[in-house]
Amino acid sequence: MKLRFLLPLAAFAVSVASLPADILSEVPKYAQDELAEGQIVVKSENVQGAPWPKLMLYQVVNAPPSVVWNLFNDYPAASQYTPGLIAAKVIETYPDGSKDVQYTVKVPIIQRATYVVHNTYSQKGNIQEVAWNLVKSPLARSSTGSLRIEPYGNNQTLLCYTNLVVPITNLVAGLKNEALSSAKVTVRALKAEAERRAAGS
Numbered sequence: 001m002k003l004r005f006l007l008p009l010a011a012f013a014v015s016v017a018s019l020p021a022d023i024l025s026e027v028p029k030y031a032q033d034e035l036a037e038g039q040i041v042v043k044s045e046n047v048q049g050a051p052w053p054k055l056m057l058y059q060v061v062n063a064p065p066s067v068v069w070n071l072f073n074d075y076p077a078a079s080q081y082t083p084g085l086i087a088a089k090v091i092e093t094y095p096d097g098s099k100d101v102q103y104t105v106k107v108p109i110i111q112r113a114t115y116v117v118h119n120t121y122s123q124k125g126n127i128q129e130v131a132w133n134l135v136k137s138p139l140a141r142s143s144t145g146s147l148r149i150e151p152y153g154n155n156q157t158l159l160c161y162t163n164l165v166v167p168i169t170n171l172v173a174g175l176k177n178e179a180l181s182s183a184k185v186t187v188r189a190l191k192a193e194a195e196r197r198a199a200g201s
Helices: 029-036 065-072 075-081 173-198
Strands: 041-045 054-061 085-093 099-107 111-124 127-136 140-152 156-167
Touching: 029 041, 029 054, 054 173, 065 127, 065 140, 065 156, 065 173, 075 085, 075 173, 111 140, 156 173
Parallel strands: none
Antiparallel strands: 041 054, 054 156, 085 099, 099 111, 111 127, 127 140, 140 156
């Protein structure tokens, strides 16, 4: 089960008032040098009733926020750079601008699976966010998360990818490590594609 695609993303339910002023302030001081050097910084948060912690991955992208934001919203192109993703398409757009997005992914044994998430889009100050909540899936009970970005350094972007998937199976021991590995693959793929687009290649 490829958890990185359940972006699709409840567990991310914190009040706006409690959020830090910027994404960088969420990264511990000791890890900010690692972030500046291009490493992924990982944080986790225990969630009651969940089989494993909610993951938060921070990554500096060498591309301006506008490029990264446009990439988030380019669903038809997502399968071109995301490993294991067959297709992504918007199936409904609502008056508030939120969207239902259908993803088809490669999975073991049954070869492919299709699920739908509800995406919402917002901006607060310099922070732009797309947040998702699972609508239906044959592989997960729930999936919530977000992608947030803000300006960083010289024409760069700081990205935060948050995800929590609760699978249908109770055999979660082997899936816990897969969740972190898959999240890192997702973040690296986003970074690589955004930088490729920024370079005009």
